[in-house]
Amino acid sequence: MASTVVAAGLTAAAAGFAGRYALQAMKYMEPQVKQVFQSLLKSAFSGGYYRGGFEPKMTKREAALKLGMSPTTNKGKIRDVHRQIMLFNHPDKGGPPDIVAKSNEAKDLLGGQAKK
Structure with missing residues (x-):
């Protein structure tokens, strides 16, 4: 029973350290992640769409x-x-x-x- 409690504690500690590391890494990666998402959104929604109405006679x-x-x-x-x-x-x-x-x-x- 004691070994189960120790294993659970070590698992919780490892999860806490991994979460802390992930949060710290995200703080430094946030500008790059935002830039990637913005470029993906621009490329996904800007290609192929012509902004403008129809002219009375097609040119x-x-x-x-x-x-x-x-x-x-x-x-x-x-x-x-x-x-x-x-x-x-x-x-x-x-x-x-x-x-x-x-x-x-x-x-x-x-x-x-x-x-x-």
């Missing part, structure tokens, strides 16, 4: 942003990207019709001006 820049490519991309690449967008967002599969309409408009605008 080449807006069409390129909508399809996620360069305004000078060739017709084959435009067709492939548009096809992928349609596969994921088709209204028959529950996709939003406004995305499909704008994607079609972007494909027509860029596809008519691109090289074969």
Whole structure:
């Protein structure tokens, strides 16, 4: 019985020292941890989102942003990207019709001006 009490005491002491060490280490690591979390949040939520509304008449820049490519991309690449967008967002599969309409408009605008 005495050995059980001693083992429990040593375990509690070891847990206390480990906790104290962890708290002290976190105090020094806090700035680095905050910086990593901020960079992760920026990279996770900033890519791919275009902040701005639609213009009355779609421009080449807006069409390129909508399809996620360069305004000078060739017709084959435009067709492939548009096809992928349609596969994921088709209204028959529950996709939003406004995305499909704008994607079609972007494909027509860029596809008519691109090289074969």
